[in-house]
Amino acid sequence: MAKIYDRVALIGLGLIASSMFWAMKRGGLAGEITGYARSDETRRTAREIGLCDVVYDDINDAVRDADLIVLCVPVGVMGEVMAQIADAVKPGATVTDVGSVKRDVIDKVMPHIPEGVHFIAxxxxxxxxxxxxxxxFAELFDNRWCLLVPPSGTAPEPVAKLRSLWEGMGSNVEEMDADHHDLVLAVTSHAPHLIAYTMVGVADDLGRVTDGEVIKYSAAGFRDFTRIAASDPTMWRDVFLSNKDATLEILGRFTEELFALQRAIRQGDGAHLHDYFTRTRAIRRGIIEAGQDTEAPDFGRGGNARK
Amino acid sequence: MAKIYDRVALIGLGLIASSMFWAMKRGGLAGEITGYARSDETRRTAREIGLCDVVYDDINDAVRDADLIVLCVPVGVMGEVMAQIADAVKPGATVTDVGSVKRDVIDKVMPHIPEGVHFIAxxxxxxxxxxxxxxxFAELFDNRWCLLVPPSGTAPEPVAKLRSLWEGMGSNVEEMDADHHDLVLAVTSHAPHLIAYTMVGVADDLGRVTDGEVIKYSAAGFRDFTRIAASDPTMWRDVFLSNKDATLEILGRFTEELFALQRAIRQGDGAHLHDYFTRTRAIRRGIIEAGQDTEAPDFGRGGNARK
Known part of the structure; x- marks a missing residue:
């Protein structure tokens, strides 16, 4: 794989940035990769494990001379971080981000993008x-989607270059409009996460009553919720606050449906329940056919599951 | 492992019964294992794949002479099936079941248990x-819990024997009261399943609008819900209808919490969200420590995940 950028700067060194680093190294996609993280401890860890060619203590040193700057910070601070680095970004460079919400990030970041610099969310x-x-880890993006949201009027060349980088890291790439992105993600990710967090919270309250039994007997369903609900609290707080409208819209529909199913249970309407569950089972088949999961049964024991 | 029962009858030949068969064979736990399923097709499949030593077309032929009869049918028909076999069960035999609800099953099955026969849910x-x-598959029960609910007054010997069977199949066994079982399971399994079914149903409605994008971009959270929501519709219809009170109680608490989080999102109360998500993250740690899941990150690609 050919080198795509001479110098890439990763701002914020968490799961996504560190996976990008290893994936770019695997593919030989970047000349030099610099990094910055706000906390001393993260920078120390990064240096210790060889994450980034150089880790800088000053964010602007990491950004200066970079051809691509990747903002890998929580959605709520994207605008602030962009304001901080605006003067150091070199003309002709591309700035991108990896946030889970796009309209709010574009609105907050764009005002700080200097003339002659490209921003592609x-x-x-x-x-x-x-x-x-x-x-x-290098394989995180393999066969996963990466959605690019270039603001209208973005030149085609920097978009094509960023697309090549993501493809080089293993992703399939699609372009999408910001509002559409935020609605689709509210359905596939944001609402499910809030629901999982909620159910785990309810169980925790009851868990204190039943003395740890909720954890002990978590194997049948609840365990998958705890996995989702173990995700980074700061990242998710920001996601919900910055994709407020779409998330609340989907949660409204969810509550409506849940009430209808609760009523069916209360009234003993087995036909309604059976029809509903038959329909949802078919969706699973679609996901397996779309290559976004495997058919191997998962009962939480990884390699132990029979294929 | 020593033989525990001379003759075991499996009534209903789905996931649980077939796993019990392979697990009993693995451990040499039963002399002969007979089977019965209501549908011709299931019986034909069972014979084809060597599931059960003998598959009978008549349920009473499968039951006769069995020392242990295992009811592996949906919770809603347990009572009916027990009534049907009552005359064929031999004196001194033990009847058990594998249903996800215990109070309702005990109430429905007990009246049909003949004098001198033990029923242990x-x-x-x-x-x-x-x-x-x-x-x-034989490994399904390895290191998983099996809860036994002996009605009050059950003799200790048949309970000890049934416990040995489950331990021989790899399970950890605990005894529990029926109502307590139903509440704990409502939290750890029944409510999470209904919630997953609901979210998948909502996404399906929207999926038609967005032309398959919900499936295409399912990787981030929603995918785990579809896995749960792909479970057997008949089994789950019966679970909700027969554990109505506990399920509705937990769903009520869930809705309350969800509304509180929705309000926090609407009002921009980031501290409330962050605190909540931090608390739920800790629960995940408890489950890993309890040995009911592994720490390996799961992103739906089984063996591909870095350990």
């Missing part, structure tokens, strides 16, 4: 429940 | 999203 649909500089 | 907390006679 981005969102790799990949992750695990772990976070921090040690959690990354 | 049971529930292995194990499963996958697959169903049917081909879905079973």
């Amino acid at each position: 981005g969102h790799p649909l990949a992750g695990t429940e772990h976070s921090g500089p040690r959690s990354g | 049971g529930h292995p907390l194990a499963g996958t999203e697959h169903s049917g006679p081909r879905s079973g």
Whole structure:
């Protein structure tokens, strides 16, 4: 794979940035990769594990001379961080981000983008429940989608170049409009996360009553919720606050449906329940056919599951 | 491992019964294992794949002479099936079940248990999203809990024997009261399943609008819900209808919490969200420490995940 950027700067060194580093190294996609993280401890860890060619203590030193700057910070501070580095970004460079919300990020970041610098919002649909500089690995983006949201009027060349980088890291890339992105993600990710957080919170309250039994007997369903609900609290707080409208819209529909199913249970309407569950089962088949999961049964024991 | 029962009859040949068969064979726990399923097709499949030593076309032929009869049918028909076999069960035999609800099953089955026959309700907390006679495997119960609910006054010997069988199949066994079981399971399994079904249904409605994008971009959270929501519709219809009170109680608490979080989002109360998500993250740690899941990040690609 050919080198795509001479110098890439990763701002914020968590799961996504560290995975990008290893994926770029795997593919030989960047000449030099610099890094910056706000906390001393993260910078120390990054240096210790060889994450980034150089880790700078000053954010502007990491950004200066970079051809691509990737903002890998929580959605709520994207605008602030962009304001901080605006003067150091070199003309002709591209700035992108990896946040889970796009309209709010574009609105907050764009005003700080200097003349002659390209901003192309981005969102790799990949992750695990772990976070921090040690959690990354080169394969995270393999066969996963990365959505690019170039603001209208963006020149085609920098978009094509950024697309090549993501493809080089293993992703499939699509371009999408910011509002559409935020609605689709509210359905596939943001609402499910809030629901999982809620259910785990309810169980925790009851868990104190039943003396740890909720954890002990978590195998049948609840365990998958805890995995989702173990994701980074700061990242998710920001996601909900900055994709407020779409998330609340989907949660409204969810509550409506849940009430209808609760009523069916209360009234003993087995036909309604059976029809509903049959329909949802078919969706699973679609996801397996779309290559976004495997058919191997998962009962939380990884390699132990029969293929 | 020593033989525990001379003759075991499996009634209903789905995921649990077929896994029990392979697990009993693995451990040499039963002399002969007979089987019965209501549908011709299931019986044909069972014979084809060697599931059960003998598969009978008549349920009473499968039951006759069995020392242990295991009811592996949906919770809603347990009572009916017990009534049907009552005359064929031999004196001194033990009847058990594997249903996900215990109070309702005990209430429905007990009246049909003949004098001199022991009934010990049971529930292995194990499963996958697959169903049917081909879905079973010997390892399903390894290191999973099996809860036994002996009605008051049950003699200790048959309980000890049934416990040995489950332990021989790899399970950890605990005894529990029926109502307590139903509440704990409402939290750890029944409510999470209904919530997953609901969210998948909402996404399906929107998926038609957004032309398959919901499936295409399912990787970040939603995918885990579809796995849960792919479980057997008949089994789950019966679970909700027969554990109505506990399920509705937990769903009520869930809705309350969800509304509180929705309000925090609407009002921009980031501190409330961050505190909540930090608390739920800690629960995940408890589950890993309890040995009910591994720490390996799961992003839906099984063996591909870095350990």
